[in-house]
Amino acid sequence: MKTTTTAPNYRGYRFPPEIISHAVWLYFRFSLSFRDVEELLAQRGIVVTYETVRQWCLKFGQTYANELRRRRPRCGDKWHLDEVFLTIRGQRHYLWRAVDQDGNVLDILVQSRRNTHAAKRFFRKLLKGLQYVPRVIITDKLKSYGAAKREILPGVEHRQHKGLNNRAENSHQPTRLREKKMRRFKSARQAQRFLSTFGPISQHFQPRRHRSRVLGNIVLFYKPDSRPETRVTETKTAA
Numbered sequence: 001m002k003t004t005t006t007a008p009n010y011r012g013y014r015f016p017p018e019i020i021s022h023a024v025w026l027y028f029r030f031s032l033s034f035r036d037v038e039e040l041l042a043q044r045g046i047v048v049t050y051e052t053v054r055q056w057c058l059k060f061g062q063t064y065a066n067e068l069r070r071r072r073p074r075c076g077d078k079w080h081l082d083e084v085f086l087t088i089r090g091q092r093h094y095l096w097r098a099v100d101q102d103g104n105v106l107d108i109l110v111q112s113r114r115n116t117h118a119a120k121r122f123f124r125k126l127l128k129g130l131q132y133v134p135r136v137i138i139t140d141k142l143k144s145y146g147a148a149k150r151e152i153l154p155g156v157e158h159r160q161h162k163g164l165n166n167r168a169e170n171s172h173q174p175t176r177l178r179e180k181k182m183r184r185f186k187s188a189r190q191a192q193r194f195l196s197t198f199g200p201i202s203q204h205f206q207p208r209r210h211r212s213r214v215l216g217n218i219v220l221f222y223k224p225d226s227r228p229e230t231r232v233t234e235t236k237t238a239a
Contacts, residue, residue: 076100082168
């Protein structure tokens with residue numbers, strides 16, 4: 001994936017990069033508020049205000065996310081696309097999201113509509129960021145996908161079925177949790193900025209099962225007149 005990245009510039013900051021990056025990681029990795037991060041850092045003897053944590057997240061969050069995108073291997077060739085509504089200041093917006101067959105979030109886009117023009121815009125954003133064409137795309141039965149696909153991806157197989165798109169629909173759950181914690185997004189720009197950073201950082205520290213080559217199975221072996229013995233057996237999975 002081709003992503004423009006620049007090295008973080010910590011010049012002029014009183015705290016070292018390790019503390020700044022740790023605070024940003026806490027906020028995007030866990031369902032925490034800025035005040036929660038302030039309290040966690042205070043427990044370790046680091047006195048900063050929640051406003052400082054907010055500025056760190058705005059300044060460095062996207063930079064960290066871009067670097068993680070650049071380092072990750074190429075994603076799958078089966079794309080699941082879906083959209084979910086967001087209520088922002090009483091108006092309905094739509095969060096467009098694409099994931100591959102392993103659940104990796106490919107990209108997101110917040111738009112005010114879900115018509116053919118919006119679908120084309122999302123397809124172009126996907127292709128520009130990923131730099132490769134999928135083998136197959138899976139969507140629900142929204143007609144905008146079919147119209148946009150015929151123009152932008154004419155040679156790609158398109159499967160439209162509600163039951164096949166559960167992977168994309170499940171990927172919206174972390175967004176709903178953070179939206180509730182943040183008491184909804186304040187603007188479409190804020191939602192786009194937060195979610196484009198939240199996805200890569202949180203998912204990087206939650207590796208999927210396909211990334212694990214060995215799974216540990218914990219088995220209890222009971223012996224007469226003794227405490228149960230715990231053993232860990234390794235089961236190799238297909239790469």
